[in-house]
Amino acid sequence: MSITADIPNGRAAAAFLAAGIGSFVFGALSLAGDASPAINKALAFYVPSGALSGVSTVAVVLWLVAWFVLATLWRRKQVALKTINLTAFGLLAGGFLLTFPPFMDLLQGK
């Protein structure tokens, strides 16, 4: 068996919450790109792929930035994991819902 020193839960909490933030940003940008032609055009970082290129780039960058910031703050700390996990799952649920076309249409009144 490998011996692993007891690591504070802050590192895990940072990773979980950052994933929730990244997923929610992804969903929110998908919706914004679908609802607004101007935002859709602005998110077309790579024109042949359209807005998906900008949505994925911005979401992944914000996910990594959030992870870095949270990990820096919490890496040596014991944090309230239950609350953070609930928040992360709430954000994840939002992210999944906002990528679901019927839900996107519902929010836009289509």
Next chain:
Amino acid sequence: MRHFLTLLHGWGAGGIFLVGFPLALIAIAGTTSSATHPPSEREEFFVKRALQALAAVGWIAVTAGTYVIYPWYRAKPPAGTADLAGYPRSLLLSHPDTAWLHSFGMEWKEHVAWLAPILLTVVAYIYTTYGASLARHRGIRATALAFTVLAFFAAGVAGEFGKLLGDHAPVQSPAAAPVTAQAQAGTVK
């Protein structure tokens, strides 16, 4: 070439990703359970590397899908093109029976697929950081397993719709499609 790369994307990277998920779930659960013997260093090392590789395959799949396959899928046909075989998006939207495959299937697939590697990267990080000690970190272990299931769901949606889209409107080079009457008449460039 387009058809081959699309197959590589779907059946290669996507296939490895989908097959790897149940194995990842079993490996994480099995090597971090308080009810079983702790894994050997060798076993733990293998699971860490396998999870990291699976996350890497996920990133390759979504990046290739977005920047290589998707532009071919959504390419607009030149005006007057009658045979849409080389333009999957237009082909699907041209018929009411298949339009939903784009407006629902592709719209969902192209977005939800990106959540899978994000989630699996976190799972790989958690296992690499905590390893077998996850048996003592019950909350972290449970969340990592839930993330693995959610990543599997996202990849499953993408894989299933990828197969349906490929069945109805495979990505292929317009040059591979039969020559249209307009093209023969020289009206399509």
